[in-house]
Amino acid sequence: MKRKKILFTGGGTGGHVTPNLAISQSIQKVYPEAMFYYVGKKGKAEESMVPKGWKNLFSESRASLHFVSTTSGSIKNPKVLLTLFLGFLQAVILLMRHRPHVIIASGGYVSAPILFAAGLLRKIRFISSKIMLHEANAEVGKMIQMAIRFADIVAYSFPGTKIDKTKKRFVGYPVRESIVQKSLEIKGQSKDAAREKLGIPANAKFILAFGGSQGARTINRGIIEALPILLADPDVHIMHGTGKKLVGAAYDGYQDVQQRLAQKKESLPSDFDKRYTYKDFMDNIGDYYAAADLVVCRGGAGSLVEVCANGIAAVCIPKADLAGDHQAVNARVLERLGAINIIFESKDPLDPASVENINATDFGNLVLSLLNDPEKRAEMGTIASKQYDPTTAQKCAQLVQYLLGDLLQEPELREETSLPEEAILGKGLLSIISMLHKKGADSLTPEQRRLALYKIDIAASQKSFVLPARACRMIGAGKFTERIDIVLNFALNKQKSPFTRRDAFVGLRHLGVINTEVVQTILEGCSDPYFETVNEALYALFSLLKENLVLDRFSHDRSITDESVSNIKAIDSMKSNIIARVKKLCSSSEFDIRMNALGVLSILMDDFPSINELLKQNFFHPNWQVRKKIVECYDILYQRNLVTLKEIQDILKNDFLQTSNGFDMDFLLKSEIKTIFQKESNRKFTDELRSIIFSSQTKKDKETRLITMEKTNSLLTTKEIVDQLLSYTPADFFTHRQESxxxxxxxxxxxxxxxxxxxxxxxxxLEISKSK
Amino acid sequence: MLNFLAHTITGFPALHVLTYTTTRAIFGFITAFLLSLILGRPIIKRLFLSGFRDYPRDFANFSSGSKRGTPTMGGVLIAITALLSIFLWADLSEMRVWIVMLSMLIFGTLGYLDDYAKAKHKDADQGASRIFKMIPQILFGLFLGTLAWKNYGNIFFSTTLTGFGDSIFIPFIKEPLFHGSFFMLLFGVVWSGGISNAVNYTDGLDGLLSVPAFFCFLVLGVFAFVMGNSVISEYLIYPFLSGAEELAVLCSIFMGCCLGFLWFNSFPAEVFMGDCGSLMIGGVLMTISFLLHQEAILIIAGGIFIFQFMSSIIQELFLKYRGRRLFRSAPFHEGLTKSYKMAEAKVVVRFWIVSSMLAAFALLTLKLR
Structure with a gap:
């Protein structure tokens, strides 16, 4: 048999390297003679991890480690492009020289040069390597997404990961042999024995908390903050791995914990140092796993798979990271299966100096409730251990064998539990916002609202121009009234970008909350230096007032509470204030500011001659949208009973410039095509409409049903509806009525x-129609 | 080719009329226009069938008012008619004609690749990357700059003005402002990248590009005729460029192409020009103005392009570094149609009017200096 050559690539962080090393171990068993190559980036995790993991291979000179030039960042940046191009050339040389039989990539920007080079060389048939990708996270990384085209097989770790159907294989997260062995040992080891070894009482409720080798600030601080709550239960014992400070790292977990503990000492029970221990590094973590009742950890694929392997209930605190929510998505998959619980970290968007933190009370209570519910913990543990497959690495090796043709049949893989698609997590803010606008804020389940709030908090605390602005829009679109203080703060915050201030007012408009604070904010926003902000502020004021003060045909389903009544009364008292401020904007040179100001005044001013005078000044405004607004203003004034229809008709007929250059085109052929496309839905709609109109319900019931219909259907214009309805004959009406x-x-x-x-x-x- | 035939066939004195520049220019104009009419329908059908269009995937949102689904890449029509007319009427022994055709090839291909990528991904944002488009533009700019600086092939040789190649002229002043020497390289690059992109940015409404381009070609054609004619150039005190009048023929051919394309592109459009057309027209305008060293004239006559381009760039910089807009919307025509909600046909016709005014102003500099 010819010596097989296997090339691994991927890295940047340890999370990309460990699965590769695990797969390489199992491949070594199948092909004991094989040659191994690893391609990474100098100075990254793989430089130290690969020689450690492949010690034996290196000593037999069957393995080598190569470095290529690569970097993360947008490909539009010329520097990035140049670096990647150099790396690409290096990769081409490497591939042509060694001609590996299989290329296994775990993603990350480090694998970009090899994957692109391999894709190209394979296409022009210079090499015939097979390509296998492995995605460790529940969300497909950018690099893997791009490389799926060239790949033969894409293995993935979490159920429900979105990948092309023909290529995807659910294997799980490959774990190194030694760890598999250890986990089997732990399962064999009894809890009591482990506890005796560690000196923990047998009846204790034991928590193991850690945040990876470097430690996690959120977990460290969260544990310390929650200590008074947790240690109040005399049976609770805690082991806390704070993490070791690496050279060059900014955060020293051990020192941080030490300091914070010293400050907290007074509020803790006197025997706390017996029940709470912290270490910078736990070398016998297996024993702790065996003894633990509950684990508190991060959401990296590696930590989660350890939790699953040990079958322990866990509380996960995923790292908030907007670049795709990797950890949160991973943890969510397990949470939805019922294996773990999640506490999301958040950051105070109003305080730029704040860091990510968790609500210690919520966290402490959740942990305590889990500790006091052994049945639930047992259930979570069983679900978790079902998610773990110790043979994952072997399966990957079998897939490699199959790719090489040494295995005729594809190995049988585990069935994946199917999960419904996630609507919030792992999606961009813009797509969530448009979804919310389309389906309405009520369509969110409480679970989804929790996730959406998490997204909002993280986005709002970012420093960029765009993300806080989008967070404001999302608050409005989802009607997250609990975050109104963010919007109100951002709207007047001159440190934020002008876009953020503008979108804060957009959010306010969609939120639909009106009280004195909101109105005050809007009035202050009217003196913003940026014209779009002023316009949005006025528009928000206009639509909020219109919604709440002007009674129209949709008004009767409005819910009237004591609070809303008192709010409206308060605004009534501010009336003269608002009018004075907005009147100044009526002569603005920006047309949209002017038209919204007119709109606000026509809602608030009670004196028809003076508002009419203001409107009249704009009867010949060159921008027709201002004149369109004037017509709307007259409609409002009519609804407020300040003017009769006759008067309005006279004014609009005689003094108002009606010609304009706003004009919509309509392709007659396309509208014909459209009717064919929409025939079915139109018929359904008009049938429903007819059944409502001809039914024997009371007038009020009919009205409410019609209103809900009107809100949901946007396909037909009023004219089309009328046309469709007119096509029914009187005979239709009578038969329908009879039936009902x-x-x-x-x-x-x-x-x-x-x-x-x-x-x-x-x-x-019939007689009447005859006489006609 | 007909010029060549008229020269070789000696028996018919009547054929001699085909050697005059003016007659060839007018015949070229008519030919290009008629060819567009003849070839227009089949090419539009071809483009539609080969998938250079966008189509909504969701029929529930099918809008009868939207222009989606209109075939794009109509620049192919311009390229074909222009090339056929050039082969018929231009003097192919003139180097300048080949340089213009080279620019057509380079910029047309670039635009084609861009359009192709967009059609393939069915997404207007998925076109060829900016860097990819920039490289050939820079190379062509360097090529033109070298020709001007080193005066290879005597393309930039004037019998009446020594050192014409690296001179920089501005309107209203007879003498060259200064001699650029090797700065011509830099100038060539900026000119090449700037103008072709500026024209590209302007494209966006039906007929918004073809008519301003028509006026630019008209102005440049007049200047080419003046500078290529020894008598008129002496009278108007312009450097005499032997053979430059051939560029006047090219200009009038392109005028015919623009009008022929407008036949189909006028509101509501049956075909869009696409980047293929806009980049190519930009490239040709840029090349002809550079060959005549009348860059400033193009800036005046094509003021619309420059205005659109600069406003977009400034807007983009503001979006990126200040987090706000400076203008309501950029390029300018988008502001008019989207923010001021002005009807498209109105905006387009107003742009035509402005560009005709600019062309008149550019022609004024012919004598006023």
Whole structure:
């Protein structure tokens, strides 16, 4: 048999390297003679991890480690492009020289040069390497996403990962042999034995908390903050791995914990140092796993798979990271299966100096409730251990064998649990916002609202121009009234970008909350230096006032609470204030500011001649949108009973410039095509409409049903609806009415009465139509 | 080719009329226009069938008012008619004609690749990357700059003005402002990248590009005719460039192409020009103005392009570094249609009017200096 050559690539962080090393171990078992290559980037995790992991291979000179030039960042940046191009050339040389049989990549920008080079060389048939990708996280990384095209097989770790169907294989997260062995040992080891070894009482409730080798600030601080709550239960014991400070790292977990503990000492029970221990590094972590009742950890794929392997209930605190929410998505998959619970970290968006933290009370209570519920913990543990497959690395090796043709049949893989698609996490803010606008804020489940709030907090605390602005929009779109203080703060915050201030007002408009604070903020926003902000502030004021003060045909389903009444009264008292401020903007040179100011005034001013004078000044405004707004203003004034329709008609007919250069085109051929496309939905809609109109319900019921219909259907214009309805003959009406009387729940007597009345009506109707 | 035939066939004195520049220019104009009419329908059909269009995937949102689904890449029509007319009417022994055709090839291909990528991904943002487009533009700019600086092939040789190649002229002043020597390289690069992109930015509404381009070609054609004619150039005190009048023929051919394209592109459009057309027109305008060293004239006559381009660039910088908009919307025509909600046909016709005014102003500099 010819010596097989296997090339691994991927890295940048340890999370990309460990699965590769695990797969390489199992491949070594299948192909004991094989040659191994690893391609990484100098100075990254792989430089130290690979020689450690492949010690034996290196000593037999069967393995080598190569470095290529590569970097993360946008490909549009010329520097990045140049670096990647150099790396690409290096990769081409490497591939042509060694001609590996299989290329295994775990993603990350480090694998970019090799993957692109391999994709190209394979296409022009210079090499015939097979390409296998492995995605460790529940969300597909950018690099893997791009490389799926060239790959033969894409193995993945979490159920529900979105990958092209023909290529995806669910294997799980490959774990190194030694760890598999250890986990089996732990399962064999009894809890009591482990506890005896560690000196923990057998009846204790033991928590193991750690944040990886470097430690996690959020977990360290969260544990310390929650200590008074946790240690109040005399049975709780805690082992806390703070993490070791690496050379060059900014955060020293051990020192941080030491300091914070010293400050907290007074509020802790006197025996706390017996029940709470912290170490910078735990070398016998297996024992702790065996003894633990509950684990508190990060959401990296590696930590989660350890939790699953040990079958322990866990509380996960994923790292907040907007570049795709990797950890949060991973943890969510397990949470939805029921294996773990998540506490999201958040950051105070209003305080730029704040760091990510968790709510210690929530965290402490969640941990305590889990500790006091052994049945639930047991259930979580069983679900978790089902998610773990010790043979993952072997399966990967078998897949490699299959790719090389040494295994005729594809290895049988685990069935993946199917999960419904996630609507919030792992999606961009813009797509969530448009989803919310489309489906309405009520469509979110409480679970989804929690995730959305987490996204909002993280986005709002970013420093960029765009993300806080989008967070404001999202608050409005989802009607997250609990975050209104963010919007109110951002709207007047001159440190934020102008876009953020503008979008804060957009958010306010969609939120629909009106009280004195909101109005005050808007009035202050009217003196913003940026014109779009002023306009949005006025528009928000206009639509909020219109929604709340002007009564129209949608008004009767408005919920009226004591709070809203008092709010409106308060605004009423501010009226003169608002009018004075907005009147100044009526002569603004920006047309949209001017038109919204007019709109606000027509809602608030009670004196028709003076508002009419203001409107009249704009009757010949060169921008027709201002004039369109004036028509709307008159409609509002009419609804407020300040003017009669006759008067409005006179004004608009005689003094108002009606010609404009706003014009919409309509392709006649396309509208014909459209009717064909929409025939089915139109028919359904008008049928429903007809059934409402002709039914024997009360007028009010009909109205509410019609309103809900109007809100949901946006396909037809009013004219089209009328046209469709007119196409029904009077005979249709009578048969319909008859049917609905027959099927209604009236008594026989009433029915007969009703039918006779209908008959009378029908004959008279026919007579009238004849005489016409 | 007809010019060549008229020279070789000696028996018919009537054929001699085909050697005059003016007659060839007018015949070229008519030919290009008629060719566009003849070839227009089949090419539009071809483009539609080969998928250079966008189509909504969701029929529920099918809008009868939107222009989606209109075939794009109509620049192919311009290229074909222009090339056929050039082969018929231009003097192919003139080097300048070949340089213009080279620019057509380079910029047309660039635009084609861009359009192709967009059509393939069905997404207007997925076109060829900016860097990819920039490299050939820079190379062509360097090529033109070298020709001007070193005066290879005597393309920039004037019998009446020594050192014409690296001179920089501005309107209203007879003498060259200064001699650029090797700065011509830099100038060539800026000119090449700037103008072709500026024209590209302007494209966006039906007929918004073809008519301003028509006026630019008209102005440049007049200047080419003046500078290529020994008598008129002496009278108007312009450097005499032997053979430059051939560029006037090219200009009038392109005028015909623009009009022929407008036949189909006028509101509501049956075909879009695409980047293929806009980059190519930009490249040709840029090359002709550089060959005549009348860059400033193009800046005046094509003021619309420059204005659109600069406003977009400034807007983009503000978006990126200040987090706000400076203008309501950029390029300018988008502001008018999207923010001021002005009807498209109105905006386009107003742009035409402005560009005709600019062209008149540019022609004024012919005598006023």
């Amino acid at each position: 009387i027959q099927s209604s729940s009236m008594t026989e007597e009433e029915k007969e009465q009703e039918l006779s009345r209908l008959l009378k009506y029908q004959t008279s109707h």
